[in-house]
Amino acid sequence: xxxxxxxxxxxxxxxxxxxxxxxxxxxxxxxxxxxxxxxxxxxxxxxxxxxxxxxxxxxxxxxxxxxxxxxxxxxxxxxxxxxxxxxxxxxxxxxxxxxxxxxxxxxxxxxxxx
Amino acid sequence: xxxxxxxxxxxxxxxxxxxxxxxxxxxxxxxxxxxxxxxxxxxxxxxxxxxxxxxxxxxxxxxxxxxxxxxxxxxxxxxxxxxxxxxxxxxxxxxxxxxxxxxxxxxxxxxxx
Numbered sequence: 001x002x003x004x005x006x007x008x009x010x011x012x013x014x015x016x017x018x019x020x021x022x023x024x025x026x027x028x029x030x031x032x033x034x035x036x037x038x039x040x041x042x043x044x045x046x047x048x049x050x051x052x053x054x055x056x057x058x059x060x061x062x063x064x065x066x067x068x069x070x071x072x073x074x075x076x077x078x079x080x081x082x083x084x085x086x087x088x089x090x091x092x093x094x095x096x097x098x099x100x101x102x103x104x105x106x107x108x109x110x111x112x113x114x
Numbered sequence: 115x116x117x118x119x120x121x122x123x124x125x126x127x128x129x130x131x132x133x134x135x136x137x138x139x140x141x142x143x144x145x146x147x148x149x150x151x152x153x154x155x156x157x158x159x160x161x162x163x164x165x166x167x168x169x170x171x172x173x174x175x176x177x178x179x180x181x182x183x184x185x186x187x188x189x190x191x192x193x194x195x196x197x198x199x200x201x202x203x204x205x206x207x208x209x210x211x212x213x214x215x216x217x218x219x220x221x222x223x224x225x226x227x
Contacts, residue, residue, distance in 0.1 A: 004157070006157075031212065031213050033213050033214065033215075035215075035217075042217060042218075042219050042220065043158075043203065043205075043215075043217040043220075044217075045214050045215060045216070048212055048213055048214055050212065050213075055212050056211060056212055056213075056214040058214075088155060090157050090158070092213070092215075094213045097212045097213060098212065098213075099145055099146045099207040099208065099209060099210075099211060099212060099213065100145070100146045100165060100207075101213065102148070102160055102163060103148065103160070103207075103213055103215060104160055105150070105157035105158045105159070105160075106157050107156055107157045108155070108156065108157045110155060
């Protein structure tokens, strides 16, 4: 069974540009969530999607957005990139949207903003 | 205000001995706790979890203990192996908060041969 797949793995963008990251959850998983990891702030929750609906949102500016498709695949978008957006972006999937399920992470997308 | 804290940034243990990683939380709504192992520039790997209705869960060399009254949990690794060297994160999710995880800051474990 394939794990959580994220693309691209590495990318470099320029300040002011936008970026789209993609995530394919484990087959059968309907909940997808996104996290940002930086050295200073650690692992922080961005948002969670379940059945194409955003269920929870972390404390990030509106430049960060996401969506989920009918096949549970998800994308996140960051517009008007800033240097501080350089981070490892992690996607996680779970079978249901309820607390108490194991949550599995992908390998991450490493974004560098120059 | 950090709701999940791992107060030890690093821990060094001899191979074959027990590793004990600690985690404290403040939010009484947390009802599910998970431990992850992580290498640099990779995603966290799930290790073990525990529901708030239990006080212990065991899986092979890994055991997690939960003390709800103290809002404290710990991960025991016995015996420790050099391959266990990584950063370990404690995470918690709350009732009615779906799969939103709140992470601790992590503890770097070094297991010396």
